[in-house]
Amino acid sequence: MTTYKLMAIDIDDTLINDDKEVTPGVQQALEQAVAHGVVVTLATGRAYASAQAIARQTGLNVPIITYQGALIKNLLDEKVLYExxxxxxxxxKLFxxxxxxxxxxxxYIDDKLYAREENQKLIDYCALNRTPYYIEPDFMTMVQKPTPKMLIIDDPDYLDELIPVFRELLGDEMHITKSKPHFLEFMHKEGTKGHALTFLADHFGCDLKETIAVGDSWNDHEMLEAAGLGVAMGNAIEPLKAIADYVTLGNNEDGVKHVIDKFVLNNG
Structure with missing residues (x-):
């Protein structure tokens, strides 16, 4: 039986339920895993500011993986470990x-979200992620500042058609993924959850075989493939379930708790 030492959990549709809450059952399981000596971290496409609010609410005090893996930052002293x-x-070119x-x-610049103009897509996105936004009409200056992530919001089918266009336009220096059907996200080629998990395993001195990754969407596939145990949620997209080592319950049925009970606490 493998003793797992590091667990990386996606936030949206994985750690939190459809009401955007960490349930008491999941919260208790996280605490039990930490008491068991496991480093529990979050791995999300969200900005650090948005992710850290959830991490602090759950009592976690570790580095967390944000912007799909383009930024790993300590919760305690906010030290950047990987960027x-x-x-x-x-x-x-993308702009x-x-x-x-x-x-x-x-x-996203200095953990603030910028757009060129206000529109319904931006308003809905920020309502969903509870994130403030800033409008900057001179967007070309913003585009040339250091950013961990850029994001396009549009119709899912249209975005699927655009992916090969962007791969051709931007070459192999960009990591392009979808976190939700209508969000197309662009990071540095090493800004993936898989790269980030590999970095943190090394940081904490554990083997990748001793890691668990839990997610629901295609942007989680790199970390599920890198981890010793790759877990897809019951509500995950089918392609992720197909590559997972294990499929747990859904995010509304405390799927994360089920993983911790089974593989960390070994309660069946």
Missing amino acids: RFVPIDAAV EYCVEHNLHLQT
Whole structure:
């Protein structure tokens, strides 16, 4: 039986239920895992400011993986352990394409979200993630500042058509993924949850075989593949379930608690 030492958990549709809450059952399981000597961390596409609020609420006090893996930062002293910025030439190309094709693009600078203009996509996104936003009409100056992530919001099918276009336009220096069907996200090629999990395993002196990764969406696949035990939620997309080592219950049935009970506490 493997003794797991590090566990990375996605936030949206994984750690939290559809009411955006960490249930008492999941909270208790997190505390039990920590008491058991496991380092429990979060791995999310969210900005640090948004993720750390949830991490602090759960009592975690560790480095957390944010912006899909482009930023790992300590909760206690806010020290940056790992950071990868979008290459500026690629960011400029992406912005110019979005202007030409009337796509909504937002960027994150110093953990603040910026967009070129206010629209319903931005308002809905910020309501969903409980994030403030800033409007900067001179967006080209923002695009040339260091950013861990840029994000386009649009119709899921249209975004699927755009992925190969962007791969061609931006080359292999960018990591392109979807966190939700209508969110297309752009990071540095080493800004993945898989790279981040590998970094943290090394940081804490444990083998990747001793890690668990839990997620629900395609942006989780790199960390599920890197981890010793890759777990897909019951509500995960089918392609993620197909590559997972184990499929747990859904996010509304305390799926994370079930993983901790079974594989960390060994309660069946």
